[in-house]
Amino acid sequence: xIVAFFRELLGSGTLFGYQVIPQWCYxxxxxxxxxxxxxxxxxxTVGCIIWVHRARNKDLxxx
Amino acid sequence: MEELNLFIKSxxxxxxxxxxxxxxxxxxAVSKNVKTAFGLGIAxxxxxxxxxxxxxxLNKYVLQEGALAWLSPELAGVDLSFLGLxxxxxxxxxATQLVEMAVEKFSPSLYASLGIFLPLIAVNCAIxxxxxFMQQRDFGSAGTAMIYGAGSGIGWLIAIVGIAAxxxxxxxxxxxxxxxxVGIAFIITGLMGIAFMSFLGIKLG
Numbered sequence: 188x189i190v191a192f193f194r195e196l197l198g199s200g201t202l203f204g205y206q207v208i209p210q211w212c213y214x215x216x217x218x219x220x221x222x223x224x225x226x227x228x229x230x231x232t233v234g235c236i237i238w239v240h241r242a243r244n245k246d247l248x249x250x
Numbered sequence: 251m252e253e254l255n256l257f258i259k260s261x262x263x264x265x266x267x268x269x270x271x272x273x274x275x276x277x278x279a280v281s282k283n284v285k286t287a288f289g290l291g292i293a294x295x296x297x298x299x300x301x302x303x304x305x306x307x308l309n310k311y312v313l314q315e316g317a318l319a320w321l322s323p324e325l326a327g328v329d330l331s332f333l334g335l336x337x338x339x340x341x342x343x344x345a346t347q348l349v350e351m352a353v354e355k356f357s358p359s360l361y362a363s364l365g366i367f368l369p370l371i372a373v374n375c376a377i378x379x380x381x382x383f384m385q386q387r388d389f390g391s392a393g394t395a396m397i398y399g400a401g402s403g404i405g406w407l408i409a410i411v412g413i414a415a416x417x418x419x420x421x422x423x424x425x426x427x428x429x430x431x432v433g434i435a436f437i438i439t440g441l442m443g444i445a446f447m448s449f450l451g452i453k454l455g
Contacts, residue, residue, distance in 0.1 A: 201302075215372070225444065225447065226271060226443065227439070227440040227441070227442075227443030227444045227447070228267075228440060228444075229440075230436045230437070230439050230440035230443065231436065231437050231440035231441070233436050234429070234433050234435075234436035234437035234440065235437075237428075237429070237432060237433040238426070238428050238429050239428075239438065240428075240432050241427075241428035241429075241433065242426075242427075246258040248427050248428055248430070
């Protein structure tokens with residue numbers, strides 16, 4: 188769910204199909220990041236989630 | 251010529267790891283060391299080359315719709331393809347036992363370094379996935395199925411040896427502590443997946 192949240196938000200600007208990013212953002216030059224929809228970005232998103240989780244919980248870190 | 255196209259296509263364009271993301275558990279767990287990764291890649295390739303023709307024969311003469319016609323004409327309407335999953339797993343599990351015994355006899359060091367991941371080849375999604383893909387596509391003969399298996403296996407081997415080599419070199423880099431180990435492996439796999447997507451535009455015959 189967390190991975191899908193970020194990928195959908197950044198990839199199409201919607202959440203559960205409901206458009207979240209308002210139109211004025213698009214007019215000012217913001218564009219949907221088409222890379223987030225591709226499958227490999229899910230792996231990179233999970234890597235970032237692991238990063239955040241292990242930074243907050245020091246005993247999960249390996250050396 | 252078509253066989254060569256199929257071979258090259260299944261190594262790079264339909265790569266089991268980077269295009270379909272099958273076989274990830276063993277891929278991420280064994281890729282710390284190039285020698286072990288190479289050994290596992292060879293084992294997976296051997297498994298694919300052995301099990302795909304057997305599964306092809308099973309599919310053609312037992313499972314497909316109308317396949318049982320050689321037993322008796324009244325069985326011509328029987329479609330057993332729903333049993334494909336369980337029969338393929340049975341064949342793959344028995345082949346894994348054989349491979350495990352062979353590896354234990356011929357290379358005890360490889361057996362020791364692979365540990366639990368050698369029997370885990372039995373549930374490696376890449377091997378079952380190749381059999382299920384074979385069931386959906388129509389290959390001409392068992393030989394073509396074997397070439398597809400060899401190509402998929404070599405694609406898996408290239409992927410795991412590639413990431414093992416990168417991870418070995420990463421031991422000398424300065425990665426932030428939270429990212430070491432699994433975190434950086436996920437990010438590298440994602441980046442390699444994006445790189446392999448560049449093969450999607452190639453048309454082979």
